[in-house]
Amino acid sequence: MSHRILPLTDHYDVKRGEDGHRSLHPLVRGFNLTRIPLLNKGTAFTEEERALLGLEGLLAPQVDDLEVLTERAYREFRKREAPMDQHVYLRNLQDRNEVLFYALLARHVVEMLPIVYTPTVGEAVKRFSQIYRYPRGLTLSTRNIARAGEALGNVPLNDVRIIVATDSSAILGIGDQGLGGMAISIGKLSLYTVAGGVGPDKTLPVELDVGTGRADLRGDPHYLGVKHERLTGEAYFAFMDHFVEATLQRYPKALIQWEDFAKDAAFEVLRRYRRVVPSFNDDIQGTGAVVLAGVMSGCRIKGERLRDQVIVVHGAGAGGAGVAAALREGLRREGLSPQEITRRVFVLDSRGLLTDDRAMEDYKRPLATPRALTEGWEGTDLLSVVRQTGATVLLGLSGVPGTFDEEITAAALANTPRPLIFPLSNPTAHSEALPEDLLRWTGGQAIVATGSPFAPVELGGQTHEIGQGNNAFIFPGLGFGCVLARVREVTDEMVTEAAYALADYTARHHPGRTYPPVDELSRASIEVAVAVIRQALRDGVASEFKVRRMDDAELHAYVERKFWTPRYLPYRP
Structure with a gap:
């Protein structure tokens, strides 16, 4: 039985010639070609290509190269001052000329990363229905999930290798955003391409629209998502089963990144599907890995090891739990026993320290401290835990701004000459502290990293670079x-x-x-x-x-x- 080899996309294929160089072979011509972002070159089409592809007379006569187009696009970007206006410009560029978008992003990644990703993408999520202009990616909803295979078949990409899928239930620190989470999937995949080297024709953003728990969105005539309560329980996982099965059929080589699922669903989705389809949860595992890396770097700055630290994780959502698990694994690799690790990592939620005699969600239970360890403590609030444990590392994943105040910072400084203090919550408005305050309160001794980008801090004639613990x-x-x-x-x-x-x-x-x-x-x-x-x-x-x-x-x-x-x-x- 013969199998037809599909082109890379329904619109073009890429082939390598005898000389080893690649060329693009379009399957569409003329005006339609200029409306496909992965094909459109704008005025960079050569005269020969214009004649070959039916573009004669459809473009301005000047033939530009990518360098000129990138400079022109950057000038247009700089004309917009508000971050959201810049975000909309970049998204429109991506939907018009994808290679140019990535050339611009790669050249100005420091300036533009906060625009296409955190913190600006949080506002783009909120306003997704208002700024929606052009279809991108795949949207599966309760209206079409039974036809998921057909929907995936409509995607013109035939060799997708990375999918970022969200149900929008826990976007950044702003919660349930309904359909708006598609902006996160798009933004993440932009980084897979510019930072991870995955071609844009091998990526697919997916929104799993299972409804929204927000009455204001359901009552908004301009909201573009389905307007009913979120699916839960068996109905929710039946929806997810349809998606995973259809994905395996259409894209058997694809990896799925689960993105911004509410904490209970996040752990269960990962557990159910990680051995069915190659997949990981960035909020749990990616956050854990990037924080573990930053803490290990901080230990090296101090001339110490991870096993020398006492770590307090404030925030026990998906991110906080992932961070605690990653740190426990790091300590295990440095030779500590489970009992010793329990005395080194302490996790708090909104009610205080997780202790094994408390009622809590199942995913938190492995992170709980034995109540016996807290005997004689004055309390289990954050300040008490920092003081009683002798914490040397404070990690903020609570989403509560101002949590790491001067008193708590002073308590950490009393435990070690150089505390590691990482206010990691996104977006910026949710950061547990400002780097400038932390450095001022500690006389420049704190080792600070954040989740969102912050400018360097000048203090006492010294410049302190603020590391960004970005996933x-x-x-x-x-x-x-x-x-x-x-x-x-x-x-x-x-x-x-x-x-x-x-x-x-x-x-x-x-x-x-x-x-x-x-x-x-x-x-x-x-x-x-x-x-x-x-x-x-x-x-x-x-x-x-x-x-x-x-x-x-x-x-x-x-x-x-x-x-x-x-x-x-x-x-x-």
Whole structure:
């Protein structure tokens, strides 16, 4: 039985000639070609291509190159001052000329990362129905989930390797946003491409619209999502089953990143499907890995080890639980027993310290402190826990601004000359403290990293760079490595290796910092991808035969060679 080999997309294919160079072969012509973002070159179509593709007279006569178009696009970007206006401009550019969008983003990633991703994407999520202009990605809702296979078949991409899927139930720190979470999926995949080297024609953002618990959205005539309460229980997981089954049928090589699911669903979705389809949850595992990497870097700055620290995690949602689990694994690797680890990691939620005699959700139970350890304590609130445990590391994932106040900071400083204090909640307005305050309260001694971007702090004639514990240092490289290795499963060990690779990269290239500069996202991602592939081979989950016999130098070169970069390919008939 013969099998038809599908083109890369329904609109074009990419082929490599005898000379080894790639060319693009469009399956559409004329005006329609200029309306497909992955095909459109704007005025960069050569005169020969214009004649070949039926574009004569449809474009301005000037033939530009990508460099000129990028400069022109940047001037237009700079004309917009408000971050949301800049976000809308970049999204419109992405929907018009995708290669140009990525060329612009790659050149100005430090300036534009906060625009396409956190913190601005939070506002884009809220206003998704108002700024919606052009269809992108796949939307499955209660109206069409029974036809999920047909819906996926309508997607014009035939070789998708990475999917970011959200049900929008817990977006950043702003909660249930209904259909608006699609903006997060789009933004994350932009980073998979610019930082992780995954070609945009191999990515698919997915919104799983199971309804919304917000009456204001359901009553809004301009809201674009389905207007009923969220599915729960068996109905919810029947919906998810349809999605996963249809995805496996249409894209058997795809990895799924579960994004911004409410904490209970996040853990259960990961548990149910991680061995059915290669997948991971960035809020749990990605956050855990990036924080573990930053804490290890902070320990190196202090000349100490992770096992020397007492760590308080304030916030026990998906992110906080993932961070606590990652730190426990790091301590296990440094030789601590489970009993010793229990005395090193303390997790608090909105009611205070998690203790094993408290009522709590099932996912929190492994993180609880034995009540016997707290005998004689004055209390189990944050300040009491910092004082009673001798905490040297404070990690904020509560989403409550101002939590790390001067009194709590002073308590941490009393425990160690150089406390690690990471207010990690996003967006910026939810940060547990401002870096400037933390440094001022500690006389510049605190080692500070944040979740959102903050400017360097000048204090006492010294400049303090504020590391950004952004998941973008983990998930693009993790996903890229999984794609190149064609993994059957994303193991916990692979995620942990991603954290160690990031910490090692920081130590080699930026000793004294908690994280690398954001303009080195792609370089860091390559190191993460190499480490992930190596661990996938050790775990026996890599299906890609060619990576099995590569030494470190060969594997590194292979990853670099596979890294997609924005450029216009020549068009051929």
